[in-house]
Amino acid sequence: MPKIFDTIDTFKPVYDVVYKVVLFICKMLLIADILITTLSVAGRFIPFIPDPAWTEEIVLTLMAYMAVLSAALAIRRDAHIRMTAFDRYLPKKLLISLDILADFAVFVLGIVMITVGWKYAMLIGSRGNYVSMPNLSRRWMYFPVPLAGVAMIIFELESIYNHIKKFITMKGGTA
Numbered sequence: 001m002p003k004i005f006d007t008i009d010t011f012k013p014v015y016d017v018v019y020k021v022v023l024f025i026c027k028m029l030l031i032a033d034i035l036i037t038t039l040s041v042a043g044r045f046i047p048f049i050p051d052p053a054w055t056e057e058i059v060l061t062l063m064a065y066m067a068v069l070s071a072a073l074a075i076r077r078d079a080h081i082r083m084t085a086f087d088r089y090l091p092k093k094l095l096i097s098l099d100i101l102a103d104f105a106v107f108v109l110g111i112v113m114i115t116v117g118w119k120y121a122m123l124i125g126s127r128g129n130y131v132s133m134p135n136l137s138r139r140w141m142y143f144p145v146p147l148a149g150v151a152m153i154i155f156e157l158e159s160i161y162n163h164i165k166k167f168i169t170m171k172g173g174t175a
Contacts, residue, residue, distance in 0.1 A: 005165050015158045019076050022069055022151055029066045033059055053132040061141050068148030075106065075155040096167045103160045110152035117145030 036055050043051025074080050087095055125139025 002168070005169070008161060008165075012158075015076070015154070018151075018154055019073065022073055026066050026069050026073065029062045029069075033062045033066070036062075054130070057130050057132055061144075064141065065144040065147070068144045069151060072148050072151035072155055075152060075159060078159070093167060093170060096163055096170070100160060100163045100167070103156055103163060107153060107156040107160065110149045110156060113149030113152065114146045117142060117147075117149055121146060 036059050039049070040051060040055035040059070043049045043055075071080075090098075121139045121142035125142040126137055128138040130136045130138060130141075
């Protein structure tokens with residue numbers, strides 16, 4: 001195995017930490033979502049508990065963060081939906097090449113998410129406020145998109161590296 005792979009493999013703990021941080025953020029967002037939703041539902045049916053007007057907008061915003069960040073986490077675990085019906089009929093090196101091509105496409109998507117998402121968050125988001133919380137900018141509604149783009153790029157870099165390493169170190173046409 002080429003020595004460069006040993007050098008690059010030393011960065012794996014960094015990816016592990018980033019993964020754990022993003023996973024922790026998703027868990028905290030889920031807990032906050034559950035607590036806020038519980039408060040909202042309880043406020044509707046229990047007379048002495050207030051039903052704040054802001055709960056619905058905050059829950060939807062937190063869900064947006066969870067959705068895109070968890071999609072970025074799925075990149076690292078290679079857990080996205082994919083078609084594998086023909087995988088057993090194709091040579092292994094071709095399959096890895098197709099994986100690398102897909103990785104580059106998702107990498108480009110991450111770049112688009114950062115650039116366009118940031119523009120939306122800063123331009124459109126700054127022009128409005130939450131209806132139920134007039135002091136809070138709507139940019140927080142758009143910010144999950146560039147944030148997830150950053151996470152996607154980080155995890156795609158690792159995925160591209162792993163596929164290239166697998167391709168180069170593979171002997172013949174078998175895994």
